[in-house]
Amino acid sequence: MTSATINGIAVEVPEGTTILEAARSLQIEIPTLCKHPDLDPTAACGLCIVKAKGINRMLRACCTPLEKDMQITTHDPELVEVRRSVVELILSKHPNQCLTCGRNRNCELQTLASDFGIRQVEFADIVPDYDLYDDTSVLTIDPRKCIGCGRCVEVCQNIQNVHALCFLNRGYDTRIAAAGVNLGESPCVKCGQCSAHCPTGAIVELDETAIVWDYLKDSSLLTTVQIAPAVRVAIGEAFGLPPGTNVTGKLYAALRRMGFDRVFDTNFGADVTILEEGSEFIERFLHRKGELPLITSCCPAWVDFMEKFYGDMIDHFSTTKSPHEIVGVLAKTYYAKREGLDPARMRVVSIMPCTAKKWEIKRGASMSASGYQDVDVSLTTRELARMIKQAGIDFRNLPDEPCDRILGEYSGAGTIFGATGGVMEAALRTAQDLLTGQSLDKIDFEAMRGMKGVKEGTVVIAGKEVRVAVAHGLSHVESVLRRVQEAKEKGEDPPYHFIEVMACPGGCVGGGGQLYGVTDEVRRARARGLYSEDEAMTLRKSHENPEVKRLYAEFLEKPLGQKSHSLLHTQYQARLTYAR
Amino acid sequence: MADAVMVPDISRTVQKWRSKPGSLIMALHEIQNRYGYVPRNVSLQLAQLMNVPLARIYEVITFYNYFRLEPPGKHNLSVCMGTACYLKGAPALLDTLKNELHVEEGETTPDGEFHLESVRCVGCCGLAPVVVANGETLAKVGVNAIGGLLARCRNEQKED
Incomplete structure (x- = not known):
């Protein structure tokens, strides 16, 4: 432990703790635009400067470890003045377009300019002249708004290992x-973590809310909407509720008031995914039909990553579509048929915690299995929050409403899809029942939960060992896959039978399309919101969902049946890109 | 133009540097010395062979002024923008060259004939303003001399 003083207050922290972190433990906020709790310091912005007694220069608190007996001053008139100059220097190179910026009222630079009361910038304006580009059709990058903090590069290269x-x-x-190329031609997997970590409006999601308003205006269309598991525990933050607050009922009500004709739930699709994917697992595990380990594929950024960098592992991928695609295709087939609707006049909008879903809905012919594009538009949590505000809805005080049937009922297993390990846990709940032919009491698989990068476990089902692994944050995936490849090369048994991968740290609760300001603390709070919903439910297994049962009885017949194959399954293709 | 070198053989360079950490710059130096620039297809190969992300290679290439991503022109023109040359009218020289050649600094004309760049102080401030044309230092260059300089370069090429 290291003991020192900060602003005269004694502090004792583990060795190696930075001055910034030590100050935070004393409720002292040192401003920074480049240091994010998820990321290593880049020491780029120069705002976190502090003084240490006996040292003649100012130190950057983000990258300087607190040393024994240091006497640190974090705030005095001189430091505040220097920080003000730093903010002004950044502003002199930043376009003055706050009112029309995607991060208006949500920008860390804007907040600092406001806090420092900057009314006029003393330095000459030298805003660079770069074009905006959005050739990924998912993210919009405006290099003029970049302040060079390096967070996006850090997260893209080191957390996601995408480079x-x-x-x-x-x-x-x-x-x-x-x-040397456009982002669309690069290895970018559209995870959107760059946009979630950018302190300004330099990287934002492609805003597609106008298309959805157009649908809602058109009375000849039947516009349906579905919400992803992780959205319900995050969107409340946009209306002043703490992270993790489950606002499912309010969301249904808000969407109905906005004019959506049917409000469905992606969690229903998650339950269907589990039935199909769980059955795939049993086919492979029990009947040795297909490669092991089976690897989950509901995360589109992960699909893109695998297609680009692990084309040789395509056979390991579950062919089951992701939950929102399943709801999309079922809305335009099963639901349309039951209700006598013309799918050509239907629109499906999905609200996702994700930017890559915007890519997924157009990623191949199988995304139009209904004969029409199954999901027409995918909006991020952030886009929906703005639409709710535009619609003049007092979200916090909305009464809860139920969602529409028959693509709405869901189990606790469906809801925990939104947290890392959730898909695995949901799949295990179903797989153990299918393998034993009984309804087992074991529901909770705690080893799959939490923020550890790679979680491993062995589950004994019907006397057989099932080895599983869960990885989140793409940099954690590679060690798992390498083990699989090595075993394959040596002709050994696979190290795992089933692997869940989510591209974003924390899974979808930390998705690239979620509300800003994500840290591990926020990810944990949102995940807790999902797990408490699951715990409070009596229906906690996907295959026991009565609407799912009815879907199979009335329409699909059986998991992995002919109809399932044509509607609920997809194919993958190796996509060439340059080496990272 | 960037991929003019069809099948580069950089295996010797890679073999020499691969095992030494932090030697990407040395490998890039060898490549640039050999081709006059770092062609994209060579960078792609280098990334594979040295197990370095292409992103890192481009960060290094674009960070250091020395490295080029485009082939150099047949005629290289460098305008000195050091203090003395700057004060003696180098910016006007640079502007004239840009207008005449329709290129920006650091660019090569589409026909590959001229490459234009600015440099900081070539160390003969007494001769300001200075233009270095194909290695030859031209002293006290006026805007009016630019036309003649370009014509001379073009003629040389005809005589070849």
Whole structure:
């Protein structure tokens, strides 16, 4: 432990703790635009400067460990003045477009400019002249708004191990871009973590709310909507509720008031996914039909990553579509048929915690299994929050409403899809019952929960050992896959039978399309929101969902049946990109 | 133009540097010395062979002024923008060259004939403003001399 004083207050922290972290433990906020709790410090912005007695220069608190007996001053008139100059320098290179920016009222730079009361920038305006680009059709990048903090590059290279974004050039000319090509031609998997970590409006999701308003205006269309598991425990934050508050009922009510004709729930699709994927697992595990381990595929950024970098492992991928695609295709087939609707006049909008879903809905012919594009538009949590505000809805005080049937009922297993380990846990609940032919009491698989990058476990079902692994944050995936590849090369038994992968740290609760300000604390709170909903439910297994049972009885016949194959399953293709 | 080199053989370079950590720059130096620039297809190969992300290679190439991503022109023109040359009218020289050649600094004309760049102080401030044309230092260059300089370069090429 290291003991020192900060602003005269004694502090004792583990060795190696930075001055910034030590100050936070004393409720002292040192401003920073580049340091994010998820990421290593880049020491780029220069705002976190502090003084240490006996040292003649100012130190950057984000990357300086607190040393024994240091006497740190974090705030005095001189430090505040220097920080003000730093903010002004950044502003001199930043377009003055706050009112029309995607991060208006949600921007860390704007907040600092406001806190420092900057009314006028003393330095000459030198805003660079770069074009905006959105060739991924998912993310919009405006390099002029980049302050060079390096968070997007850190997260893209080190947390996600994608290496799509990098810094080109140096000094004033530094800009974020892919290596010599457009982002759409780079290894980018559209996870959107860059946008979730950007402190300004330099990287934002492609806003598609106008398309949805157009649907809602058109009375000749039947516009349906579905919400993903992780959205319900995050969107409340946009209306002043703490992270993790489950607002499912309010969301249904808000969506209905906005004019959606039918309000469905992606959780229903999650239950269907489990039936199909669980059956795939049993086929492979019990009947040795197909490769082991089976790897989950409901995360589109992960699908893109695998297709680009692990084309040789395509046979391991579950062919089951992701939950929102399943709801999309069922809305335009099963539901349309039952209700006598013309699918050509139907629109399906999905509200996702995700930017990559915008890519997924158009990723191949199987995304139009109904004969029409199954999901027409996918909006992020952030886009929906804005639409609710535009619609003049007092969200916090809305009464709860139920969702529409028959694509709405869900089990606790469906809801925990939104947290890392949730898909695995849901699949195990179903797989154990299917394997034993009984309804087992074991529901909770705690080893699958939590924020550890790779979680492993062995579950004994019907006397057989099932080895499973859960990875989240793409940099954690590779060690798991390497073990699988090594065993394969040596002709050994696979190290795992079933692997869940989510591209974003924390799973969908920490998705790239979620509300801003995500830290592990927020991810945990949102995950808790999902697990408490699950615990409070009596229906906790996907295969016991009565609406899912009815779907199979009335329409699909059986999991992995002919109809399932044509509607609920997809194919993958290796996509060539340059080496990372 | 960027991929003019069809099947580069960089295995010797890679073999030499792969096992030494932090030697990407040395490998890039060898490549640039050999081709006059770092062609994209060579970077792609280098990324594979040295197990370095392409993003890192481009960060290094674009960070250091020395490295080029485009082939150099047949005629290289560098305008000195050091203090003395700057004060003696180098910006006007640079503007004239940009207008005449329709390129920006650091660019090569589409026909590959001229490459234009600015440099900081070539160390002969007494001769300001200075233009270095194909390695030859031209002293006290006026805007009016630019036309002649370009014509001379073009003629040389005809005589070849």
